[in-house]
């Protein structure tokens with residue numbers, strides 16, 4: 064690929080729009096997803112770092128958006144990607160209706176360890192998912208102590224894997240040694256300065272990889288190649304634009320053993336582009352290139368102050384990516400694009 068010119072902040076801002084997508088069910092504490100999209104020569108890209116992330120962390124998300132809009136997707140090796148249904152921390156009686164939004168999916172990922180809820184709530188929610196799905200995996204988002212995790216995993220019973228039972232890599236390793244079910248690392252890869260620590264500590268059997276926090280599709284593929292664990296590509300609650308990059312990365316992986324967490328389009332009541340809704344349990348790679356492929360009318364109104372907040376954040380993250388500083392702080396230091404940009 065001939066190197067492209069690295070975009071200026073003015074170029075990015077010229078085509079940037081902030082959108083706010085309404086969610087069906089509260090997820091990750093959110094009832095709306097605010098994010099920014101822009102268009103470049105290779106199509107649409109998304110910059111949607113969660114609002115509480117600082118600039119050092121958010122810069123990787125901008126790198127992912129720039130890659131999408133200026134380089135486009137990597138070469139795919141498959142034309143469909145199996146996805147899991149994503150079950151927020153709802154009551155057990157709501158689970159079947161949520162699963163029905165993932166036609167053909169045979170795996171459910173069920174959120175557990177929600178603050179304010181009990182282990183009985185988790186057991187009941189997982190049982191409701193098991194009644195419908197062939198396989199259930201659970202995600203605790205690091206909320207358990209090792210003791211709580213070991214107790215809860217035994218109470219919940221057979222699952223495909225447990226995603227991020229505890230917060231730290233060493234705690235994951237403790238839990239992994241104590242239980243029979245596989246352990247998957249999400250935050251320990253997504254928020255880690257060194258995503259390979261989980262391997263060195265023998266803390267996980269599966270790696271959850273997310274394109275935006277890892278700095279793009281190519282960075283995700285490089286980590287997947289180097290980490291030596293089976294990977295599950297998952298969304299970062301992206302709009303359909305960011306989801307296209309997740310699906311493209313999953314479609315480019317040489318091997319894919321597990322269903323991916325790329326069905327979260329079903330959590331929104333409206334999206335700015337044709338959503339990736341599973342059919343027969345799979346989503347298919349698609350890329351949004353045309354101006355008309357994205358329709359921001361699906362967004363709720365965004366106040367001018369929020370629009371400005373995102374634009375300012377984009378400019379700061381762009382500066383970090385462009386000039387990562389003498390110690391390589393931020394993602395610029397990971398040299399994620401090697402020679403793809405001038």
Ligand SMILES: O=C(O)CCC(=O)C1=CC=C[C@@H](O)[C@@H]1C(=O)O
Nearest residue numbers: 091149172297298299300324327
């Ligand atoms: O993995 C899935 O099924 C969907 C993606 C998903 O669960 C998440 C997306 C974004 C933020 C996270 O809190 C959450 C996760 O922890 O995996």
Ligand SMILES: [Mg+2]
Nearest residue numbers: 202226227249
């Ligand atoms: Mg997770």
